[in-house]
Amino acid sequence: MTTLAAADAPLLQVGTLTKTFGGFTALDNISVEIRKGERFGLIGPNGSGKTTLINCISGALKPQVGSVVFCGENITQLPPHLRARRGIARSFQIPRPFRSMTVLENLMVGLDFAAAGSAAAEEEIAMSILTRMGLAAKAAAPSDTLSQVELRKMELARAMAVRPKLLISDEAMAGLSSSEVDEVLDLLISLGEEDITIIMIEHIMQAVMRFSERVMCLDAGKIIALGAPSEVMANKRVQEAYLGT
C-alpha cells in the first residue's frame, strides 16, 4: 500500500501559498497539487498572479505564508539553483538568454551545474536536446542573433538541459505566429510524453485547450476555477474575469 501511495503522491504540492508585495496581495492562499507526468495549464488575466506563482515554485520569490513541496521534500526555503538541481526548470516570459554565449553554451550551463556528468557526454546531450528542438543548425550561433521563435525554443532547450522532472513554461508562445505556436506546442506535448511534468502559462486559448489535461484559472491572486479545460472555459467566473461583466 505504501508503495502505491508513493507512486500516487503528487510531484508538486503547493500549500496555502500567500505572497504580498507591500500592501498588494499577489497570491492569496493558493493550494494545488500537480501529478507526476501531468500537463497543467495555468491561465488568468494579466496581473492575476500566474508568474508570481511560478516564481514561488522555481524559487525566484519566497512566499510569506505557505509551502512548496516537491517530490515529498519541502523546498519553500531553497534558493533557485538547488531547486533546479532537484529537477525544476523554467523558461521566462521575456526570454533571458545568456547573451554572450552561443546556443550550445547556453545549454552547457545547465548541464554543467544542474545535471552533473562528463564534459564529452555533456556536449552530446546538449546536441541531442538541440536536435529535438530543431535548433541543431544554430548550435554555434551567438544567442543574441536568434529570432524570437528560436529564442523561445532555446529557453525550453536550456530548461531541458537541467534534466527536469518539472518544466515550467511561462508564455513560451507569446508573440509568435500561429504556425510557430503549433511548432512550440508540439514540442511541449512531446516533452510531456516523456514523463516530464509541465506547467504551461499561456494566453492563447486554443493552445491551452489542446495542451492541458487540467487547467487552473487565477484572478486577483485567487483560484477561481480548476478542472478539465472545457469545464474551466465554460465557467462563468472565468469568462467574467477574461471578458469583464
Next chain:
Amino acid sequence: MNKRSHSIAFWAAVAVFLVAVLTMTQIVRNEYPFFAGYVILQFIALAVAWSILGGYAGYVNFGTNAFFGVGVYTAVALFKATGAPLVVQIAAAAVVGMTLGFGVGLLTLRMRGIFFSIATIALAIIIETFVMNWRFVGGAAGIQIQRPPVMAPFDSYVKMLFFVQAMLAVIAVATARYIQNSRIGRGLQALRDDELAAECTGVPTLKLKLIACMISGALISAAGAPAAMYLQYADPSSAFNLSYSVSALAMALIGGTAHWIGPVLGAILLGSTQQLLAVTISSEVNVLVLGIMLVLFVVGAPKGIIGLLRPRYRLRAGGKQ
C-alpha cells in the same frame, strides 16, 4: 586535444617569460628598467586579478585599493613584528586578502551594479581610516622600511622584486586562465549575462561570486605585498590610493575582459605609457591619459583591444583556450 596543445603553448610561454626575466636580472646592470618594469608587472597582476570579479562576473569592484593597501600593510606589519621573509609576507597578504574578499563578498555581493561599486569604495575608506590610526605601522605619517640583505642569485633588491612581481603576475594570469576555462568561468559568465536565469539553470550564483571575490582579493593583496619593500616606505594615503582602483579597472576594460589576455595587454599598454609619461612629462599627466584612453575605448572599442583584434571573438568566448 586542442585544449591540451593550448595548455602546452601557455606554459611554454610562461617558462620562456620567466627565464627571460631571470636572465635580464643577471645581465642588465642599469636598475631603472627593473624599477619601471616592476610597476608594469604589478599592474598586470592587478588588472588580471580585478577582471576575475569585474570582468568574468561583471561585478565592478572599485575597492582594488582596499585589497592592495591591505596587502601592503599585512607585509609591513608582519615584517616589523617578526622580520618574516618576503615570501611569507606575500603568502600572508594573500590569505588576508582572501579573508577580506570573503567577508566583503558576503556583505556586498547581494547588491548589484552601481550599489556594489559604491560599497567597495566605502570599504577602502574604512580600512584606510583604520590603518591611519594604527600606530604600530606608523599611522598617518607612514613608516620607513629597511630592506633586508638581498638573496642570491640577485645582486640588487629591486631586481629581486622585479622577478618576484613577475612570478605574481604569472600566478594571477594562470589563475584567471584556469577560471576562464573551468566550470566556474562558465557559471560566472552566465551570472554576468543574467543572474536570475543563471540561478534557475542551477548556477550557485552567490557561491561563485564569493569564490571570484576571494580569489581576486587574494591576488590583488599578494601583488601589493612587495610594494613597501619596493618603495622602502609605506603610508596609508599612497597604499590605499584610489588610482590603483581606477588603473586596474581602466587597464582591464581597455584590454577587454572576455579573455585573460585582455587585462594583460591593457596593463602593458597603459603601464608603459604611464612610465614613459612620468619620465618625459610628469607623473601627474598619467591620470589624464588614463581618463582619455578610457573614454576613447568605451566609445570606440567597448570590447577592448581583444575586441578590436578579433571582432568575432565573442563567438568563441566559451571554447577559449
